[in-house]
Amino acid sequence: MPAARPRSTRLIVALDTKDPAQAVAWREATAASAGAVKLGLEFTYAQGLDAVRDVAGTRPLFLDLKLHDIPNTVASAIGSLARLRPAMLTIHAAGGRAMIAAARRAIDESFPDGERPLLLAVTVLTSLDAAALHETGVESDVADQVVRLGRLAMSAGADGLVCSSHEIRLLRDALGDDPVLVVPGIRPAGSAAGDQKRIMTPAQARDAGADWIVVGRPITRAPDPAAAAAAIAAELSA
Numbered sequence: 001m002p003a004a005r006p007r008s009t010r011l012i013v014a015l016d017t018k019d020p021a022q023a024v025a026w027r028e029a030t031a032a033s034a035g036a037v038k039l040g041l042e043f044t045y046a047q048g049l050d051a052v053r054d055v056a057g058t059r060p061l062f063l064d065l066k067l068h069d070i071p072n073t074v075a076s077a078i079g080s081l082a083r084l085r086p087a088m089l090t091i092h093a094a095g096g097r098a099m100i101a102a103a104r105r106a107i108d109e110s111f112p113d114g115e116r117p118l119l120l121a122v123t124v125l126t127s128l129d130a131a132a133l134h135e136t137g138v139e140s141d142v143a144d145q146v147v148r149l150g151r152l153a154m155s156a157g158a159d160g161l162v163c164s165s166h167e168i169r170l171l172r173d174a175l176g177d178d179p180v181l182v183v184p185g186i187r188p189a190g191s192a193a194g195d196q197k198r199i200m201t202p203a204q205a206r207d208a209g210a211d212w213i214v215v216g217r218p219i220t221r222a223p224d225p226a227a228a229a230a231a232i233a234a235e236l237s238a
Contacts, residue, residue: 009206009236010035012062012182013229014216015055018046023055026220031059033229036087038214040064053084060087062182062214066122068092071102078103082110086117088182090162093121093149097156104157118180121153122162126185143167147174154179160211165200168208184214188232202235 013034015023020043027037037059039052044065047055052063063086067074074091081089091103100121107116123146124133130142138145146167151174153161160180163171168181183205205213215232222228 009202009210010212011202011229011233011236012036012038012212012214013219014038014040014064014184014214016040016042016216016220018042020047020051020055024057026225027055027057027059029226030219030229032226033233034059035212036060036062038062038064038216041066049081049084056084056086061085062087062212063089063117066090066092067103068095069099071099074099075102075106078106079110085115088118088120090120090122091158093123093153093158093161097152100153100156100158118159119157120160120162120180120182121149121158123149123153123167124164126164143170146170150175150179165205165208165210165213168205168210172209180211181209182212182214183210186213186215186218188215188218188228188235202232203238206236 011034013026013030015026015037017023023043037056039055039061044052061084063081063084067077068091074095091100093100103119107119124142133142133145140148146163147170150161150171154175160182161171162182162184164185165183168183171179171181186200186202186205188201202213219225219228219232
């Protein structure tokens with residue numbers, strides 16, 4: 001297997017809470033170490049889009065709503081999200097070629113000034129292992145399904161992929177350096193795995209070829225979130 005090219009891997013802090021004040025506190029505590037913040041379904045459903053905008057503030061926003069619906073509905077949703085000016089937003093690759101292409105067109109139309117978000121397609125959720133995937137009717141193993149969906153998404157217009165750290169090298173081999181790879185399920189050495197089944201440390205994900213890693217609880221549940229984020233950033237730059 002060829003070695004991954006040297007790359008600068010950056011940290012996204014997942015602000016996984018329903019509490020705007022808590023989210024802002026985490027945002028401020030980690031601002032010196034993180035390149036972006038993530039807000040997802042939990043916060044957005046609890047507080048709404050205006051609160052998402054207010055909590056993100058001036059920080060680059062990874063808006064992780066994992067859109068998955070018929071093409072027209074996904075395109076319309078992206079138009080509605082444009083006012084948040086996210087740096088990245090997510091769809092499910094399993095939505096198919098037409099849905100991904102509709103999302104691509106919606107982004108291009110909604111951000112005519114060129115400052116458009118990266119369209120990231122989720123391949124296989126990091127909470128799913130082979131047994132869980134088979135229960136959904138997918139007979140392929142996880143790695144094959146990730147590569148299949150990655151090829152589909154990139155050919156349909158995605159800018160990158162959300163994948164497990166254990167599929168980074170597979171996707172680099174299959175798709176090269178072009179996809180932006182955003183990798184959740186990252187746990188510093190000694191951290192609890194939680195509900196993530198396919199995990200790596202920050203340094204391992206960097207060495208495999210991740211562009212961004214997403215870390216939540218090991219930072220936000222740490223006694224000192226600022227120090228926890230700084231330690232991960234230092235590990236990435238070592």
